[in-house]
Amino acid sequence: MSAATNPYPPSRSGWLKNNAGWLALTLLLLALPFLAALLDGQTPANVLASETGNAKFMQGLLIEVFILAIYAISYDLILGVTGLLSFGHAMFFAVGAYATGIALKTMGWGLGQTLLAVIVASIVQALLFALVLPRVKGITFALVTLGLASVFSIVVRSSDLAAYTGADVGLQGVIVPALLNTNTARFRFYVIALLATVLVYLVYRRFVDSPTGRVCIAIRENENRALMLGYNTFTFKLVALLLSSAAAAFAGMLHALHQPIVSPNVASLGYTVAALLMILIGGVGTLSGALFGAAVFRLLEFFLDRWFGEIANSLLGLIYIGLVMFLPYGIVGTWRARSFQIKQGWDRLLRLLHLQHRAP
Amino acid sequence: MPDEIILETRHLRREFGALVAVADVTMQVKARSLHSIIGPNGAGKTTFFNLLSGNIPPTGGQVLFKGQDITNLPLHRTAHLGIGRSFQITNIFPNLTVLENIRLACQALGKDNFRLFQSHRRFRQYEERAWVVAAQVGLQERALMPARTLPHGDQRKLELGMILAPDPELLLLDEPTAGMASEQVPELLALIQQIQAAGQKTVMLVEHNMNVVMSVSDRITVMHQGRVLAEGAPAEIAANETVQTAYLGGLYEISGQ
Numbered sequence: 268m269s270a271a272t273n274p275y276p277p278s279r280s281g282w283l284k285n286n287a288g289w290l291a292l293t294l295l296l297l298a299l300p301f302l303a304a305l306l307d308g309q310t311p312a313n314v315l316a317s318e319t320g321n322a323k324f325m326q327g328l329l330i331e332v333f334i335l336a337i338y339a340i341s342y343d344l345i346l347g348v349t350g351l352l353s354f355g356h357a358m359f360f361a362v363g364a365y366a367t368g369i370a371l372k373t374m375g376w377g378l379g380q381t382l383l384a385v386i387v388a389s390i391v392q393a394l395l396f397a398l399v400l401p402r403v404k405g406i407t408f409a410l411v412t413l414g415l416a417s418v419f420s421i422v423v424r425s426s427d428l429a430a431y432t433g434a435d436v437g438l439q440g441v442i443v444p445a446l447l448n449t450n451t452a453r454f455r456f457y458v459i460a461l462l463a464t465v466l467v468y469l470v471y472r473r474f475v476d477s478p479t480g481r482v483c484i485a486i487r488e489n490e491n492r493a494l495m496l497g498y499n500t501f502t503f504k505l506v507a508l509l510l511s512s513a514a515a516a517f518a519g520m521l522h523a524l525h526q527p528i529v530s531p532n533v534a535s536l537g538y539t540v541a542a543l544l545m546i547l548i549g550g551v552g553t554l555s556g557a558l559f560g561a562a563v564f565r566l567l568e569f570f571l572d573r574w575f576g577e578i579a580n581s582l583l584g585l586i587y588i589g590l591v592m593f594l595p596y597g598i599v600g601t602w603r604a605r606s607f608q609i610k611q612g613w614d615r616l617l618r619l620l621h622l623q624h625r626a627p
Numbered sequence: 628m629p630d631e632i633i634l635e636t637r638h639l640r641r642e643f644g645a646l647v648a649v650a651d652v653t654m655q656v657k658a659r660s661l662h663s664i665i666g667p668n669g670a671g672k673t674t675f676f677n678l679l680s681g682n683i684p685p686t687g688g689q690v691l692f693k694g695q696d697i698t699n700l701p702l703h704r705t706a707h708l709g710i711g712r713s714f715q716i717t718n719i720f721p722n723l724t725v726l727e728n729i730r731l732a733c734q735a736l737g738k739d740n741f742r743l744f745q746s747h748r749r750f751r752q753y754e755e756r757a758w759v760v761a762a763q764v765g766l767q768e769r770a771l772m773p774a775r776t777l778p779h780g781d782q783r784k785l786e787l788g789m790i791l792a793p794d795p796e797l798l799l800l801d802e803p804t805a806g807m808a809s810e811q812v813p814e815l816l817a818l819i820q821q822i823q824a825a826g827q828k829t830v831m832l833v834e835h836n837m838n839v840v841m842s843v844s845d846r847i848t849v850m851h852q853g854r855v856l857a858e859g860a861p862a863e864i865a866a867n868e869t870v871q872t873a874y875l876g877g878l879y880e881i882s883g884q
């Protein structure tokens with residue numbers, strides 16, 4: 268039998284070319300505050316000085332998008348990539364937010380210590396979730412994680428801990444260090460949040476392409492088979508949980524710094540559902556979909572609220588139903604699956620509108 | 628040692644409630660032999676394999692692999708010992724490509740499973756091996772198609788490829804030809820026999836096509852209602868009166884080929 272050789276040897280060139288779109292988007296987002304300032308009659312110096320105006324406001328909104336994007340992509344790593352259905356993801360975010368708030372406000376720690384606390388907390392909670400992993404599968408895991416997150420939610424709301432967590436009102440007036448003050452140094456915060464999002468995306472994408480990440484995908488596809496091939500699937504799920512928890516807790520930290528309020532709502536089931544919605548909109552398991560999903564999610568909410576006020580929520584619900592019905596694989600997933608058909612569809616549409624000549 | 632025993636079971640037993648699916652099976656499998664298990668539907672063949680591979684725990688008895696007790700080994704350890712198991716019902720990664728299915732089978736026993744931030748494509752040896760295996764089972768042309776899009780017969784070949792990839796010593800093949808078009812069956816079994824002979828491997832095979840079983844097997848065990856009804860060389864089984872009356876008679880025609 269003739270030895271087969273790999274007809275598609277890997278090529279290592281072309282990273283920049285393959286990522287030109289992402290690079291352009293990042294640069295555009297970096298330039299956006301200045302463009303907005305110019306349109307508003309401000310100067311770039313005004314942007315750097317965090318002066319009030321449309322540019323500052325827009326940065327604030329986009330920072331929220333970036334934070335949600337990191338949060339959503341961290342959910343996609345465990346749900347979309349590894350196939351772990353957790354209903355407790357809000358806790359991953361909230362622990363980071365509360366750790367930050369408590370460290371800065373109650374403990375009076377510096378930024379470095381706070382970051383360390385967030386990292387430690389993120390590891391501990393991932394291990395906590397992993398503890399139940401070998402015992403429960405599928406929907407049972409979802410319910411157990413929901414239970415864990417509910418306990419956390421009840422604890423932070425409890426009046427006994429009001430001195431630390433602020434109970435029902437949450438942590439008000441987190442003292443934000445000058446270095447990361449979103450009010451006095453908004454552009455710096457904006458750049459950090461943007462770069463953090465890009466970094467998390469790149470690191471995750473690399474992970475999913477790594478030998479470890481490929482096994483996570485295999486676990487999502489057919490865990491029993493992965494076990495039979497010789498993979499101790501628990502370890503791989505633990506790695507995914509740790510990476511997910513780290514990013515989610517970091518997003519929570521940015522959230523606490525940016526607001527600077529930590530409301531107990533971020534620990535609620537609703538916040539997990541938000542993560543689910545974002546990756547459903549963007550495309551489950553695609554990673555990049557989480558980024559688009561977060562943008563659609565936050566911007567839709569914002570503009571519908573501005574334009575329609577009271578009925579915005581009902582409209583949102585309808586739009587989500589529509590999105591899920593017409594884009595069953597989310598924005599990115601549907602795009603990947605259908606890019607060919609979509610192109611054909613556009614061609615047909617353009618022909619109908621007589622914008623393009625009939626193909627010969 | 629021509630008579631070296633690679634796998635042995637001692638009073639292996641599995642109950643499902645009141646049903647005894649495998650009842651005190653004591654069996655020895657010689658290394659480098661092709662040992663078939665036959666028996667009517669519900670005889671307990673798949674359950675027996677599940678006990679061997681660790682998919683389900685036995686309610687009694689022992690499994691020994693090369694003299695080592697593997698009865699209660701975690702499922703993911705079996706592959707590392709050199710045991711590969713294929714399934715009666717296709718058990719693959721449906722949305723991954725054929726190549727990736729096989730590549731994952733190769734990677735499993737390597738040392739690179741925890742390279743978190745390097746592309747899997749940098750670990751060329753698994754990919755190269757996957758191409759070789761894909762060609763071996765005749766799936767080279769379809770290597771880059773998602774596994775779910777393959778016709779059933781090709782999925783069976785993929786299932787076999789995933790077992791062959793890590794080059795195990797013992798292959799447990801549960802009806803590898805199940806649901807295949809009948810003209811493809813002899814071809815696949817010939818491939819299995821060739822792999823077994825060329826690689827000095829031990830194959831345990833469950834198969835319903837009697838003519839093929841009789842021609843490829845070194846040894847045959849007949850199971851019936853969870854028990855071993857008879858065991859011997861193909862000719863002995865074909866001539867065995869109990870087997871003829873209890874199972875083969877009427878159901879299968881054994882020609883004297």
Ligand SMILES: Nc1ncnc2c1ncn2[C@@H]1O[C@H](COP(=O)(O)OP(=O)(O)OP(=O)(O)O)[C@@H](O)[C@H]1O
Nearest residue numbers: 643646648666667668669670671672673674675715
């Ligand atoms: N998980 C289970 N729970 C309950 N009963 C089971 C289970 N698995 C198998 N059985 C029963 O055990 C008996 C043996 O089944 P098994 O699948 O091992 O037979 P088999 O010899 O492989 O049959 P076939 O030729 O149809 O594949 C059957 O009566 C079956 O219904």
Ligand SMILES: [Mg+2]
Nearest residue numbers: 672673674715
């Ligand atoms: Mg069976």
